[in-house]
Amino acid sequence: MKTTPIYGIMAEFDSASDLVAAARKTHEAGYRKIDAYSPFPVEELAEAIGFHKNRVPLVTLIGGIIGGGSGYLMQYWMNVDSYPVVIGGKPYHSWPAFIVPTFELTILFAGIFAVLGMLALNGLPMPYHPVFNVPRFAMATKDRFFLIVFSTDPKYKPAEVRQFLENLGPRSISEVPS
């Protein structure tokens, strides 16, 4: 056992309620490097493991501003400065006509930033991850709920963590080799 370093200790639960309760207790007990896994989004779970910093909205906003701003300036430069042509007697700077591509580019960039931002902040794509070493973890995308205390946690002591998780009433406990 000593030869493989341990990534963390993982407990398996039967329901979302049990997982949220367990995650909350673990966080209250002072463990900070923890994570919880569920087969569908559980609103309360992020709160329970003490995760608050969500920068996806900011990234999306930045994308929207870049898309809209550059979209308008692009049209202005192309139709007013670089290649001015009189069309239907309209002024070079026909701003109402530029609104439509500006709007579309705002949405396009905001959407792309939202998706890529979410993936990047989540560290995806990540084909390999130590938690996949636990055979039972395959159930995390079906109907099981998992809680893990990482070995990087300052309070991490294998025996203590195992005992603590044992007391939360899990279905099973596994060590996660890294």
Added chain:
Amino acid sequence: MAERMDEVTVANRQAPVIEPGYTFGTVTDKISSIVLNRPTSTGWFIGFGIGFMVTMMLLFALGYLFAKGVGIWGINIPVGWGFAIVNFVWWIGIGHAGTLISAILLLLRQSWRNSINRFAEAMTLFAVAAAGIFPLVHTGRPWLAYWMVPYPNTMQYWPQFRSPLIWDVFAVSTYFTISLLFWFVGLIPDLATLRDRAESRWAQMIYGILAMGWRGSARHWHRYETMYLLLAGLATPLVLSVHTVVSFDFAIGIVSGWHTTIFPPYFVAGAIYSGFAMVLMLAIPIRKIYGLEDFITDRHLQNSAKVMLATGWIVAYGYGIEAFMGWYSGNRNDTFLMWNRLHGPYAILYWSLLLCNIAIPQVLWIRKLRTSPVALFFISLVILVGMWLERFVIVVMSLHRDFLTSSWGMYYPTRWDWMTYIGTIGMFLTAMFLFVRILPMISIFEMRTLLPEAEVKPE
């Protein structure tokens, strides 16, 4: 998504959005086994084969078009738009239901959408892809279509952005990109489910690569949900803008029957109308064949029927306003256009349009028909035909007799027009057949959130 099925059912006293008795495990098994375990049926091969052959006909028609030019079509002056634009608008309209269901109904917390959003989104993608073919080949020299994109070039030329046709390029390409993103990120958690449940090494690897290592971490879900909500918020004005911009293609012109302010809302309503009709035409056979009546229940059919009834009336209002403005504007050309629609050489199409889009769908007021899959299937078919006729009426009937009587003419589609049109239907069906075979057609993780056991009980 937070809403639970039992609350919804009790509140509305209707058929449930998912039949009782399911658990996380059985929902997962039922949907994923269609892809992973169910043997591919002969019926699937037959359907796919027909779709594929019709797609080959499309490629043949397009190949001949590239060799000969658009002269093989029925278009000529005065009707230069013809089938290509009729079909473009028809397909784009159908493509509206997917994003409407995924985005707008999500924001409105209509949790019944969870079982139909996935394949409605797929339908959107394929419909927009089919739509995109038409304006491209209608340009006459599709190999130069990239000229519409602003890129630095040796001609020292830039697109000019005062044209609604350039707006269309931006609107449709943005719509396709955002719809694709929406559909793909919606698939990620389900791809992870398939990865973990697949038995063959190849399936594990392919689904694994596509799932990008999704493991359902609470941090990931939190960002994911935020992103999904933001994307829905962005897609909502987008879906309304796309058909608005398509209607600008007409409304910005001065041709009678096009130059009207009712076009944007009336086009968007018509798009949703035909989109839901297509959703029903796909959902009804799919739920029957794959035994998914427990997930796509009578409730879904009924709600979709109600949406069609409502949007159908907005469309009817649009027709009413067109007729009214023909009279009220006092403009001779507008008045003539209305007369020409009712009594001209294409009058039969206009009357059929009124029959298909306004008269027949009124039977949806009858509750019994709203819950009868067979009736809904045929009513949807009638609506799709009606919406196609609407675009024909708008495009061809406005152009064929405009301001100068000396330039009047008639438009008749050729066999190449029909082959291209029917070919895109084949392409659409081929893509749908592939989709239901290799990807989960119902969002598994969103179905899990509808189950009573998904609720977190307070301690």
